Amino acid sequence: MLKLESVYLHLKNGHEDFPILEDINLELENNKFYALTGPNGGGKTSLAKVIMGIYKNDKGRLIFDGEDITNLSITERAKVGISYAFQNPPRFKGMKIKDLLKISADESSLRAMLRAVGLCPQDYLDRECDASLSGGEMKRIELATVLARPSKLVIYDEPEAGVDLWSFENLLQLIRNYHKKGNVTSVVITHHERVLSLADEIILLADGKIAERGSKEKILPLIQKDSRCCWQANCGGNDNEIECY
Amino acid sequence: MKLNAIENELLKNIADLHKIPSGAVNIRKNGEGIIRHSSANIEVRPKTDKPGIDVIIAPGTKNEAVHIPVLITMSGVVDVVYNTIIIGEGADVTVVAGCGIHNPGSKKSQHDGIHEIIVKKGAKMRYLEKHYGEGEGTGERVLNPQTLVIMEQDSMAEMELVQIKGVDSTVRDTKAKLAEGASLIITERLLTHQNQEAVSDMTIELNGQGSNAKVVSRSVAKDNSKQVFRPIVIARASSKGHVECDSIIMNQGKISSTPAITAEHPDAQLTHEAAIGRIAEEQLLKLMTLGLSEEEAEDVILRGFLQ
Numbered sequence A: 001m002l003k004l005e006s007v008y009l010h011l012k013n014g015h016e017d018f019p020i021l022e023d024i025n026l027e028l029e030n031n032k033f034y035a036l037t038g039p040n041g042g043g044k045t046s047l048a049k050v051i052m053g054i055y056k057n058d059k060g061r062l063i064f065d066g067e068d069i070t071n072l073s074i075t076e077r078a079k080v081g082i083s084y085a086f087q088n089p090p091r092f093k094g095m096k097i098k099d100l101l102k103i104s105a106d107e108s109s110l111r112a113m114l115r116a117v118g119l120c121p122q123d124y125l126d127r128e129c130d131a132s133l134s135g136g137e138m139k140r141i142e143l144a145t146v147l148a149r150p151s152k153l154v155i156y157d158e159p160e161a162g163v164d165l166w167s168f169e170n171l172l173q174l175i176r177n178y179h180k181k182g183n184v185t186s187v188v189i190t191h192h193e194r195v196l197s198l199a200d201e202i203i204l205l206a207d208g209k210i211a212e213r214g215s216k217e218k219i220l221p222l223i224q225k226d227s228r229c230c231w232q233a234n235c236g237g238n239d240n241e242i243e244c245y
Numbered sequence B: 001m002k003l004n005a006i007e008n009e010l011l012k013n014i015a016d017l018h019k020i021p022s023g024a025v026n027i028r029k030n031g032e033g034i035i036r037h038s039s040a041n042i043e044v045r046p047k048t049d050k051p052g053i054d055v056i057i058a059p060g061t062k063n064e065a066v067h068i069p070v071l072i073t074m075s076g077v078v079d080v081v082y083n084t085i086i087i088g089e090g091a092d093v094t095v096v097a098g099c100g101i102h103n104p105g106s107k108k109s110q111h112d113g114i115h116e117i118i119v120k121k122g123a124k125m126r127y128l129e130k131h132y133g134e135g136e137g138t139g140e141r142v143l144n145p146q147t148l149v150i151m152e153q154d155s156m157a158e159m160e161l162v163q164i165k166g167v168d169s170t171v172r173d174t175k176a177k178l179a180e181g182a183s184l185i186i187t188e189r190l191l192t193h194q195n196q197e198a199v200s201d202m203t204i205e206l207n208g209q210g211s212n213a214k215v216v217s218r219s220v221a222k223d224n225s226k227q228v229f230r231p232i233v234i235a236r237a238s239s240k241g242h243v244e245c246d247s248i249i250m251n252q253g254k255i256s257s258t259p260a261i262t263a264e265h266p267d268a269q270l271t272h273e274a275a276i277g278r279i280a281e282e283q284l285l286k287l288m289t290l291g292l293s294e295e296e297a298e299d300v301i302l303r304g305f306l307q
């Protein structure tokens, strides 16, 4: 349903140009549930943003349901059925939660949407989507904005981050229910083993490249074996610097 | 007295009125009072020495509203009006003012509303003033409100001053003097576009012990429009004050915001903040991922911001 062919991404930070994604070739199948994982800074969010059209890839093509979407805008990609739940959802000063939700949901389903993400409608509908919301509340609202829309492909960027332990299973259930409603391909970006275990397939992204793909049985041992390398970033420093802490 | 379609449209925009309200009301059109009623507790009477009205709200009046909108529907009118509003002790009421100009011609139409409001001991007032302009003519639409609010001991006031559309030039001057225990919240919302200009001066004096005031101003300057904000809070007693100006700038708009605080008492607690910037890019991107175009996203963000 989605195919990335030799996709590259560079981003500028001041005058410097950083390679973020290199030669990404990836094919996602219809109705499958994917987990995308990898070390911090490996490029997961960037890849999601390239698929959503937020970042423009500087080489390569994206094919969605047989159509070349490389040159489509964010809005156009949203309209063909691609959705993305932000890792760090922006806040909107002055805007009521109900007005944000109304963009994707119709008036009659607003209350149900909030209840689905575990927020009491009477407490939240009229609240402002501003800095007064807690991190976990904002993540839930972000999820609601996405689940209220019809999509063919949904990318969730660390949906569980900041969500409390009591709600963790409900959150996963919600994502799975949306997936099972039919004709949805789901990609969950995650660092969580429990989420990895739900996936049909795990994609491992490191250093801007697809490092591995496969089942949980194949991928998890690789991560465990590798973990020390990731923590001690390859910056040529002295190991003793770390041992001091 | 019946109002025509234009007048009804103006009333809807400035006072959310879909018909003439049943309680106390004064509607002024093109420099003349055209509809006036008092209610049992709210007396509305014309001034004898100059244009304008006195609104006298009896002590203890609860949950009543008075509407005093002003309409201008002709080109070339300059209307100056003096209104005095007295909220009796212990009353709890809503005052809906506001002015709408429909300028059909090429001459300037202007309304200068000079208001003096006295909120007596222990009284509570909610005050709404919306300004709105429209009309097919090229004539300027000008609104210059001057408001002085005297707040007696333990009184409370919440004032919402809004200018959303169609006013070419405005110079607002708002002053408030707070006695012991008085509490004031002013929210100002302003949107200017094309070549419009808006200046807002505010001086809040915290004269009594335990008084407090909060001023929140949010504005958007589009196209070539210009805005100037100069809110000042002066504390002369143990009191609290906060001023906040938050603006979004677009196109070639210009905004200058200089909130100021002056403490003349050692137990004064005053804070201010001001921010001017574009619409945050992340906000636009997020709304576009929900299928809105960039223009639609901008619109939704501005509407929320000015809500």
Ligand SMILES: Nc1ncnc2c1ncn2[C@@H]1O[C@H](COP(=O)(O)OP(=O)(O)OP(=O)(O)O)[C@@H](O)[C@H]1O
Binding pocket: A011, A012, A013, A018, A020, A038, A039, A040, A041, A042, A043, A044, A045, A046, A047, A087
């Ligand atoms: N605008 C930018 N300019 C320069 N570098 C950037 C920019 N945005 C992201 N990066 C860098 O790109 C790399 C990939 O970032 P990305 O956010 O995609 O990582 P991630 O895999 O999602 O990490 P995490 O697990 O921490 O969320 C990081 O090294 C990051 O610092």
Ligand SMILES: [Mg+2]
Binding pocket: A044, A045, A046, A087, A157
């Ligand atoms: Mg990320």
